[in-house]
Amino acid sequence: MTNELITFIRARLDEDEQIARAASPGPWHTDAEAQEVTAVDGISVCDVFALSNNQLRATAHHIARHDPARVLAEVDAKRRILALDETASSWTKGTAGATAGYAHAILSDTLRLLALPYADHPDYREEWRP
Structure with missing residues (x-):
């Protein structure tokens, strides 16, 4: 599941x-x-x-707030989270015990949360929902 979920997030x-x-x-x-x-x-x-008028102002400010520069910054930040996730995942491979299990659960939850905003995408799987 994890590789498919990472592939899905990267594509989005x-x-x-x-x-x-x-x-x-x-x-x-x-x-x-x-x-x-x-x-x-x-x-x-x-x-x-x-x-x-209140809705008009709120809509305009919302659109302006989510400009391309912000979207690109968010994409970069999420890619960095994926990289951290992959690094941490490699650390837990071959590690036994509660610490490895806890780390794996956190990594899995992180990926599921990163995918959640794309739940309306046709390739999103319900099994990924946190």
């Missing part, structure tokens, strides 16, 4: 990175009325629509 991170790199560069900002989100180069990323 690759997709996230590809989409972020194709988008207008970050950081993104909202205009004074929070009706438009613009990229660092001043290009309009999107016009925001909502049913109320």
Whole structure:
């Protein structure tokens, strides 16, 4: 399960990175009325629509907060977690006892949690749900 789960997570991170790199560069900002989100180069990323002014502002700020620069930073951080996970996993191979079992459980939980945001993906397996 672990290798398949790692492969799944890596594929999703690759997709996230590809989409972020194709988008207008970050950081993104909202205009004074929070009706438009613009990229660092001043290009309009999107016009925001909502049913109320509060919802409009919240939507615009949410979009701006999750700009490509942030997505790329999150992808990098998650890849580093995978690398740490793989390093720690190699340390526990061949180790017996409660410590190895505990370490394996933590590593398994970490992978499941990294995959959870992608639970709506068709390749996600329910057996991976934490």
